[in-house]
Every structure is written in C-alpha cells, then in structure tokens.
Amino acid sequence: MPKKIEIYISNLNDGPLNLALEDYLLSTCSKDTVILYLWQNDKTIVIGRHQNPYKECDIGKIKSNSVNLVRRKSGGGAVYQDLGNLNFTFISSTQNHDIKRQYNVILNAIESYGLKGEASGRNDFVINGAKFSGNAFMGHDDFQCHHGTLLIDTDLDALSRYLTPSPLKIKSKSIESVKARVVNLKSLNENINPKDLSLKIIDSFKKEYNLDCDLINIDRDNLNPIVFEKSLEYKDWMWSYGASPSFDIHLEEKFSWGIFEIGLSTKDGLIKDCSINTDCILNEDFYKLRKKLIGIYLQPDNLVNSIENNLNNPQIIQDLKILLNSKGLIHI
C-alpha cells in the first residue's frame, strides 16, 4: 500500500517540457509514493513510441498551422491535444501500480458531473460508445507510468483534420492508430472545464488513496534544469521524426517535362536507398541527385538543398519542391 501521494500540476502547456517533466517524475518517484501529474499541451500531436508521423498525420497542415508534433515513450496511437484537452499521469512503483484504482480516480471524477464513463477495449474511456480518453503505459526500472488524455473542449475538427495522413504512399511496419468516434465532455455537461475537472480529479485521487497532500505547481520559474535539458531531446527532429521504424516512400507525378518517380527507403531517419525514374528528355542529371540523397537525413532542409544544389533547370527544381511540399516532406 502506498504511504504517500504527491500531486503536480504543470502550467507549461508545452509538449516536450511536459513529457520531460513526466520522465523526471518517473525517474525520481520513491517506492512508497503514488504521483498524480496533470498537464496540458497547446496544439500538439503526440504520437506513440513506434509510430511514423508521416503515416499518422498531415505534416504539411500541422506545420502551416503551427501545430507541434512530439513522440512520447509509451506505445499506442496518435492523439491531438489543445487547451481543451487535459492529460493525467499516474506514477508509482510497480508494486503500487494499480490500473483499476487509477481508472477509478478518473471515472469517479467524471461521475461527479453525473456522467457515467466506462473503460473500453484495453486503453480507452467511452461514454455511449464515444471515446473521451486514450490511455498508454510505460515502465522504467521498477516504476510504472500510466497516462491518458481527457477530451473536454478540444477542437474536434482540428483533431480529424490533422490526424488525417499526408497523401504519401508509405510502406512501414509502424504501429497504426485506432481511429475512434470521439466526444468532448463539455458537450455532455457544460460545467466541465479543464480547471474544474482537475480539481475533481485531485479530490477523487485523495479519496481513492485515503491520503492528503499539498499541490505542487510547476512553471518555468521553478522548473528543474534537468527537465529543461531532457525536453531538448523531445524537441529534436531525430526523436520526433528520426525515431520512426524503417519505412519506404514512393512518389509519382506527371510534369510538363515528363513523368517523375522517386522511391526513398529510410532507416533511423536516414535515406538508405533512393531510386529515380523519369522520361524527362531535358539535360538534367537525376543520377547526381539520387547519389546525393542517399545517406542524408530525410529533413526538409536537406531535401531542399539536395534539389537546389544538384539540379539546374529552374522549372524542374520548382516542380519537385512543390511536389515534396504537397506531401508534407518539405515546407515552402
């Protein structure tokens, strides 16, 4: 039985910082403690550890609308979050990890608004068959982390707009999200908002464990520098995009100068192989481009530089940039 509970509320609204803080709490939690951590991310897609962002969301749209993308360390699918979404995390030793109790904390808090939510499948909470929460899990040494979302007043149009994959032909063994019918809790009871629900979850947590504690509010002023350091890893392209399982992309387009086909095979974010086929009769060295692409990271700047520095015809350069942009691979 846990002897102590701790409650942290983040006022950071930043995916990488919040996930880094979660890692920090997971690595510093003591054996007899259960931690509740509440946090929100502004306009962010959070993908699962083994997912491919190119496959899960429309990278072009998320970039042009300043939506952030971050890869978490737990498994499962991709979710969209804004300030109408509240995340909760339970951290404890494996011995004190009790999914049923943790689910109770959340479902009892929802019930205090007269709403009867239920666990569905392995990882969702639903009301009348519509999902309002997705949960995921991860372990570290002998400690466990269980975290979940709560859709309260999220922009559901944005959710489905951004979680529609870019129009790219991708072959990969990444984990695919399980699309669900979703519902905002506020549409079921207009008194629910993130702040009020946070207080209800805190009450429910104290009640479930029959323990009391103070709240610890985290903002940039009292953020441990270790957390800031860790957040840089989450911000890094090498983690959010580069850590995708190996995948192949195939693009094909008919231009005024001919048909252009390109195949890219990537591993750990690197282009391992590239094939280009074209019936272009203009004097252009596509072989040079192919050679330059092999061995570089599939990062937007690298792709643009390779095209601009290895081709000569301005029309071909422009057309290829427009093609890659339309597929979310570069941003012009």
Ligand SMILES: Nc1ncnc2c1ncn2[C@@H]1O[C@H](COP(=O)(O)OC(=O)CCCC[C@@H]2CCSS2)[C@@H](O)[C@H]1O
């Ligand atoms: N914010 C949010 N909450 C609940 N459900 C969502 C959300 N965004 C999208 N979806 C729906 O869930 C599926 C994906 O379901 P799927 O089951 O594939 O994935 C999940 O649920 C993952 C939950 C991760 C929870 C973490 C907790 C802290 S940070 S993220 C998606 O296609 C939409 O239909």
